[in-house]
Amino acid sequence: MSSTSLSSPAVGTFTPEAFAAHLAAQPAHAPAWWLERKRTAHARFAELPMPGPTDEGWRFSSRETLTLAGFVPSTASAATGAAVPLLLSVEQATAALTFCDGRLVSRQALPADLAARGVVVGTLQEALRSHPELLREHFLSQPQKLGSEKFAALHAAFVNDGAFILVPKGVEVRDPIVVTHASSGAGTAVFPHTLVILEEQARAIVVDAFLSPDAPTPVGARAGAFACGANDLYAGHGAQLTYVAAQRWSLDTLSFQLNSTVVRRDARVQSLNLHLGGRQARHESLSQLQAPGAFSEMLAVTVAGDTQEFDQRTLQIHQAPHTKSDLLYKNALLDRARTTFSGLIVVDPDAQKTDAYQSNRNLMLSDDAEANSLPGLEIQANDVRCTHGATSSRIDPQQLFYLEARGISPAKARELLVFGFFEEVLDRLQHEGLHESLRQLIATRFH
Amino acid sequence: MSSLEIRDLHVAIDSKEIVKGLSLTIRSGEVHAIMGPNGTGKSTLSKAIAGHPDYTITQGDVLLDGKSILEQEPDERARAGLFLAFQYPSEIPGVSIANFLRAALQARLAEGEELDATAYYKRLYQKMDMLKIDRKFTSRSVNDGFSGGEKKRCEILQMAMLEPKFALMDETDSGLDIDALRIVSDGVNALRGPGLGILMITHYQRLLNHIVPDYVHVMYDGRIVKSGDKTLALELERRGYDWVKQELAAAAPAPATTHA
Structure with missing residues (x-):
């Protein structure tokens, strides 16, 4: 029994009719596998139930607020660049792509020398023609293990376009490649995607910015916007990727962001997630350390204010010996905000000499805020070093x-102390200009 | 010409009275030292004037240029021209000295006015040079992992940058070796002048060899019990605080003294 009624809460806006319209809008050059994957994904989405009260992967998450109804899928919207808010300004970007409501609205091309060396900063739609095999291999090809199978399927079904970034063997891109995914807000549903492939010994810095203008109405006054994004990061042998995801959706957005990172031999990936926007924002991050010498550094900074809810689920899987992962998630909670961090380190039986670290630190700036922490370990090897921990603290009145x-006002003093709290994370980012851009973006949550 | 007038001040912590009716007037250009044995209320006095929330003023008043500051929040008092040099400065990890001082100076500007960054750094480096603080310290977190001497020099740096009307210096000499004491004292002496009034709180006389006060007051059991010029400090050094205690025991408790 697979038929689903049009008004089912399990599909909401994303009905078979809406999906048919989305498929019909795919370009003529779209290969059969692309369309077939979408069909399979939509069927899977419709079939999977919404997260239920006993789902362990949704412990502490609000489930009654996970509505899928009332949004307009991005296929129906006529996107323009006009609505894109410039909240994140990154100077000296090597190349830039800006999507609004799932459509490319502007781009800054790569310098000629990098293009000549085979670097690609383009769109998924372009890659369907130029790099179909690479796309097929890496696009949404990793398992979903953290609870959002349904939303991953929804993303796969409705994703329209996104960034396709390829850095060939031995090429170093020094300055950031900046991808902006904007939503015009007001009931819009967007499905941002960024795919990054770093070949052997390649280096790059990629910034994903998720932006939409704050609605003038108070949080919760209307259905708001919907964002269901995913990224695939692949670091080949000896590659070094710095990836920043700066999420500053409007405060009425329901957001899912599903990250997959694959780290190959001697490769290193540093990812920093900035969680600032959204009414309810769930972030799932999977790092797979697949070969010796692989290192994944997973960082996050969250400012949770008003009645925002942030839900962070992470998984560090050590699949090979001599691999390393280091996770540090810091949340500052204000007002009546809620956060949930649930992190798991898995060490496979032959992943000896694993070095894994996981830490979640919460700074409570309000008595009405709530931080939940669920750190976890699953170790099947016997010669490993794994540590994890979670702490909650308050602003020190003596520091204040x-x-x-x-002469600093109490509000500004709190802001400084929150920035001080975050500095340990931000400081790990080597790129000075980027560091400053992110600080400015964080500051938008205080003014 | 500014004045800081402490009028019959009573201060309590957790309803225990620590300062018990203290009066003192400091004018611009003057350096007053308050000396006294431990636990006599010296630090309480300075923190209460600065507006620390743990200290309750139960009676009396503090006036800056004739206007009571007791209704003002600590940040307002600071912007009005008060500066507390802490005995134990807080460590603020992740907040650089440059950003911290910038925020403090920005707070003194009118709404919408932006601090001139170039002029700011020029002045900051000049003051750091004066206090023999390595310029690399600008990017270090405030007091984080600093030695005792570095912390105190950082306090004086802040004082130099913020240019208060009155500085309350709480045990500035504590934890300093002789070299650090000299650097800090030279810094304070460089800031001395007609625009600044200083209240120095100290347990030991040695600081007063370096920063020579105009007036010396002896505090005991929450009150000023004796006042004089710099020679009083020397006499105290020679005869010890017991001398004051014995004098007090012999006579009825001395009334609080106000210096004109």
Whole structure:
């Protein structure tokens, strides 16, 4: 029994009719496998139930607010670049792509020398023609293990376009490649995607920015917007990827962001997630350390204010010996915000000499805020070093007084102390200009 | 010409009275030292004036240029021209000295006015050079992992940058070796002038060899019990605080003294 009624809460806006319209809008050059994957994904999406009260992967998450109804899939929207808010300005970008409501609206081309060396900063739609085999191999090809199978399927069914970034063997791209995914908001559903492939010994910095203008109405006053994004990061042998995802959706957005990172031999991936926007924002991050010498550094900074809810689920899988992962997620909670961090380190039986670390730190700035922490370990090898921990702390009143005694207002003093709390994370980002851009973006949550 | 007038001040912590009716007036250009044995209320006095929330003023008043500051929040008092040099400065990990001082100076500007970054750094480096603080310290977190001497120099740096009307210096000499004491004292002496009034709180006389006060007050059991010029500090050094205690025991408790 697979038929689904049009008004089913399990599909909401994303009905078979809406999907048929989406498929019909795919370009003529779209290969059969692309369309077939979409069909399979939509069937899977419709078939899977919404997260239920006993789903372990959704412990502490609000489920009654996970509505799929009332949004307009991005296929129906006529996107223009006009609505894109410029909240993140990254100077000296090597190349840039800007999508609004799932359509490319502007681009800054790569310098000629990098293009000549085979670097590609393009769209998924372009890659369907130029790099179909690479796309097929890497696009949404990793398992979903953290609870959002349904939303991953929804993304796969409705994703229209996104970034396709390829850095060939031995090429280094020094300055950031910046991808902006904007939503015009007001009931829009978007499915941002970024695929990054770094071949052997390649290096790059990629920034994903997720932006939409804040609605003038208060949070919760209307259905809001919907964002269901995913990324695939692949670091080949000896490659070094720095990846920043800066999420500053409007405060009425329901957001899912599903990350997959594959780290090959001697490769290193540093990912930093900035969680700032959204009414309810769930982030799932999977790092697979597949060969010796692989290192994944997983960082996140969250400012949770108003009645925002942030839900972070992470998985560090050590599949080979001599692999390393280091996770540090820091949340600052204000007002009546809620956060949930659930992290698991898995060490496979032959992944000896694994070095894994996981830490979640919460700074509570309000008595009405709530931080949940669920750290976990699953170790099947016997010669490993795994540590994890979670802490919650408050602003130190002595520090606050010290700042105030210098003439700094209590509000500004709190902001400084929150930035101080985040600095340990931001400081790990080597690129100075990027660091400053992110600080400015974080500051938008305080003014 | 500014004045800081402490009028019959009573201060309590957790309803225990620590300062018990203290009066003192400091004018611009003057350096007053308050000396006294431990636990006599010296630090309480300075923190209460700065507006620390743990200290309750139960009676009396503090006036800056004739206007009571007791209704003002700590940050407002600071912007009005008060500066507390802490005995134990807080460590603020992740907040650089440059950003911290910038925020403090920005707070003194009118709404919408932006601090001139070039001029700011020029002045900051100049003051750091004066206090023999390595310029690399600008990017270090405030007091984080600093030695005792570095912390105190950082306090004086802040004082130099913020240019208060009155500085309350709480045990600035504690934890300093002789070299650090000299650097800090030279810094304070360089800031001395007609625009600044200083209240120095110290347990030991040695600081007063370096920063020579105009007036010396002896504090005991929450009150000023004796006042004089710099020679009083020397006499205290020679005869010890017991001398004051014995004098007090012999006579009725001395009334609080106000210096004109």
